[in-house]
Amino acid sequence: MKLSIPVVVLIVFVKCKTITSTQLNRVSTLHANQSTRTQNPSHMLKNEWTGDGHLHFTFDLLNGIFMNSLDMKTGNLESIVFSPFSIQSVLMMIHLGAKGSTKSEIAKVLHLDVSENNVTFSKSHETFGQAVRSLLDDPNVCKSLHSANQIFVQENLPISNTYSLALQHYHMSAIKFVDFAKDSYQVLNVINDWIEKQTSHMIVNFLNSPPSPMTSMMAINAIRFKGDWQYRFDPSDTEKNAWFRMINGHTAKVEMMVAQLPVAYAYNSQLQTSIIELPYKTARLSFFILLPDDTFGLFTLLGSLNATVFANLIFSMRKVNNAQNTGRNAGVNIRIPKFTINSLPRITNILRNQLGLKSLFSNEDANLEAMFNRPISTVHMDELLHKAILRVDEHGSVGAAVSTSSIERVGTFTGPYFEADHPFVFLLMDKQTGLALFAGFYSGPSSGPNERNLPINKNNGGQVVPPTGNFVHSKDQ
Numbered sequence: 001m002k003l004s005i006p007v008v009v010l011i012v013f014v015k016c017k018t019i020t021s022t023q024l025n026r027v028s029t030l031h032a033n034q035s036t037r038t039q040n041p042s043h044m045l046k047n048e049w050t051g052d053g054h055l056h057f058t059f060d061l062l063n064g065i066f067m068n069s070l071d072m073k074t075g076n077l078e079s080i081v082f083s084p085f086s087i088q089s090v091l092m093m094i095h096l097g098a099k100g101s102t103k104s105e106i107a108k109v110l111h112l113d114v115s116e117n118n119v120t121f122s123k124s125h126e127t128f129g130q131a132v133r134s135l136l137d138d139p140n141v142c143k144s145l146h147s148a149n150q151i152f153v154q155e156n157l158p159i160s161n162t163y164s165l166a167l168q169h170y171h172m173s174a175i176k177f178v179d180f181a182k183d184s185y186q187v188l189n190v191i192n193d194w195i196e197k198q199t200s201h202m203i204v205n206f207l208n209s210p211p212s213p214m215t216s217m218m219a220i221n222a223i224r225f226k227g228d229w230q231y232r233f234d235p236s237d238t239e240k241n242a243w244f245r246m247i248n249g250h251t252a253k254v255e256m257m258v259a260q261l262p263v264a265y266a267y268n269s270q271l272q273t274s275i276i277e278l279p280y281k282t283a284r285l286s287f288f289i290l291l292p293d294d295t296f297g298l299f300t301l302l303g304s305l306n307a308t309v310f311a312n313l314i315f316s317m318r319k320v321n322n323a324q325n326t327g328r329n330a331g332v333n334i335r336i337p338k339f340t341i342n343s344l345p346r347i348t349n350i351l352r353n354q355l356g357l358k359s360l361f362s363n364e365d366a367n368l369e370a371m372f373n374r375p376i377s378t379v380h381m382d383e384l385l386h387k388a389i390l391r392v393d394e395h396g397s398v399g400a401a402v403s404t405s406s407i408e409r410v411g412t413f414t415g416p417y418f419e420a421d422h423p424f425v426f427l428l429m430d431k432q433t434g435l436a437l438f439a440g441f442y443s444g445p446s447s448g449p450n451e452r453n454l455p456i457n458k459n460n461g462g463q464v465v466p467p468t469g470n471f472v473h474s475k476d477q
Contacts, residue, residue, distance in 0.1 A: 053111025054128070055307035058084040058436040060109075062425070064350035066302050066441065075248035077298075077423065080343045081390040081440035087347060089149060089221040090384070092128055093171055094360070097163050097371035102359045109355045125170040131433040132172075135284075144282050145437075147223040148198045149173035152191060154180050154216045160373040184210035191218065198222035216379050225428070225437060227280040231261040233394035244337060245295045245422040246444040254337040254445055256421070257394050262321035262331040265416055268313055273301055275313055276332055276418050284432045288314070289336065290425040291418060298423050298441060305425070311434075320415050336420040339442055341390045348383045390438065 061084055069078040088110060095106040107114045112124040135141055151167070153159055155177045167173040178187045188210045195206045199222055211218065242256035264277040272293040279286045290313075292301045320332045351357040359365035366380030420442075428438040 053124075054084070054088060054131075055310060055434055055436065056111040057088060057109065058427075058439055059306050059310065060355055061087070061347070061350065062305070062439055062441075063302050064354045065345045065347075066298070067354075068346055068350060070247075077247045077441075077443040078343065079339070079341045079441065079443045080345055081341045081438055082343070082345050082347070082386060083223060083438050084436040085438075086147075086221045086223050087384070087386060088128070089132075089147070089171065089223075090219050092125060093149060093151065093167060093173055093219055094368070094381070096122070096125060096166055096170065097160075097368050098360070099369045100367040101365065102367040103370075105357050105359055109351065109357045122170070125166075129170040129172075131435055134433055135430050135435060138284065140282050141284065144227050144280070145223070145225050145285070146198070146200075147221065150194060150220050150222075151175045152178050152187070152218040152220070154178070157216060158373045158376065160371060162373075163371050180211050180215040181213045184213055184215075187211055191220070195220070195222055199224050223437070225285075227282060227285060230279045230281050230283070231259070231263065233257045233259045235394045238338070238394060239335075242335070242337070243421065244444045247296060247298065247423055250444075252445050254339070256335050256337055258335050260331045260333050260415065262319060263334075264317040264319045265332045265418065266313060266317040267416070268316065271301060271304055271309070271313070272297060273313075274416075274418055275317065276334065277317060284430055285437075286429060286431055288427045288429060289418075289420060290427075291420050292422075292424070295422040298425070298443075301425065302441075331415050333415055333417045333419075335418070336392075337442070338393045339390075339445070340392075341440065341442065343440070345386060347386045351384065390440070 061082065065080050065082065066077075069080050071077070091106055091110060095103060095110065095112070098106055104114050106112075107116070107124075110124075116122050116124055132147070136145065136147060149167075149171050151173060153175055157177075159175060164175050167175065176190075178190055180187055188207050191211075192204070192206050196204050237258045239256040239258060241253050243251045244254045244256075245251050261278075263279065265275070267274045274291045274293075276289050276291075277286045278289070290301065290305075292298060321330060348361070352361050359367065360381045363378055363380050366378065368379050369375070371379075423441060423443040425441045426439065427436050429436050
């Protein structure tokens with residue numbers, strides 16, 4: 001399998017009044033198409049995973065996005081991909097320049113130390129920055145992963161030198177002055193060119209109309225990833241017309257990739273969920289898939305899932321490879337769909353209405369004074385724009401560390417089964433730092449001629465009623 005993923009997250013700041021949605025494309029765009037694995041992935045640092053709050057933030061977002069993507073009347077669920085890492089990178093840059101209730105609210109949303117108020121030194125920013133540098137400076141990672149931060153600022157705004165230096169120190173971010181007020185078309189070209197360069201020309205014309213003259217700042221994070229599986233899928237084994245069961249009671253045809261691979265696997269009976277790890281050739285990066293037992297299992301799984309539960313689940317995994325004992329090919333028997341997700345999650349609504357980040361979006365209450373060296377007119381955040389596109393298929397490098405031979409499809413496997421023919425959760429993670437580069441859920445292909453009804457009885461006038469559960473801000477167990 002190969003993943004090719006560029007990402008852009010854009011935050012728009014305005015003075016006095018907000019920008020309308022027609023003035024921008026309403027998206028920042030994600031376009032996608034250390035060691036050798038051990039029997040127990042104990043090299044992953046469990047305490048560091050949950051200590052900086054990043055995974056807590058990841059699952060808060062995941063739960064909120066799930067509920068915003070589900071039509072409770074029809075049962076339709078939109079597949080979603082997003083980048084927790086990219087969104088947090090931008091919010092961290094804003095947190096560094098915030099004061100008062102705005103700073104406290106951002107800290108709570110990101111699970112940072114609320115008591116930190118010093119721009120010149122912050123343990124939270126130091127920890128996050130070191131994790132990012134550890135990842136991006138790894139010579140085995142830098143060829144497949146790239147990330148960059150940039151803040152475009154209206155000319156003559158009095159940006160504090162302290163804030164500018166702190167951005168560079170903690171987040172490797174530069175400030176570029178532009179003229180939104182008088183030359184918005186030129187700014188449009190500057191921003192689009194920067195994004196195109198950072199995504200290796202995979203994202204072009206990101207903004208399709210000039211920013212509003214009222215724009216004061218645009219904070220951007222761009223990230224791209226292109227990775228090959230360590231253990232590849234053979235395209236000749238892919239099933240072209242497999243059925244995928246969806247939450248709305250329908251099935252749809254998908255292309256199902258099939259392989260028997262020596263990968264890490266676990267089953268949790270309490271969650272009624274299986275998990276596998278598909279490692280990349282870049283060994284510290286892996287793609288985790290969490291598969292509930294039944295079609296409607298996402299409700300219960302996401303109602304229970306948080307950083308602590310996920311970390312415990314990861315640390316229960318064991319690599320399945322008993323070929324030496326059986327004298328034959330062995331491993332996890334995997335069936336997962338090829339898929340493309342093109343999503344536009346409404347991150348602003350989730351941050352403001354579900355996670356409690358209210359003052360930052362308020363013209364009256366936003367406090368970003370630490371960004372400037374003298375008082376200026378009120379500046380607040382208009383919107384956090386985020387679009388994600390993810391493509392997953394069989395293709396990988398022939399020179400992978402381990403390749404599987406051709407396998408039988410059914411009936412003679414010796415390892416556990418992992419058949420993802422119904423909705424599942426996925427995370428693309430750096431195992432060393434616990435950073436979630438991408439996350440989301442796949443609920444099936446878009447409606448089309450290959451879709452059919454399942455014989456599932458729905459009560460309450462046809463309205464889909466999920467199991468009870470808390471889907472936002474799940475507390476640690």
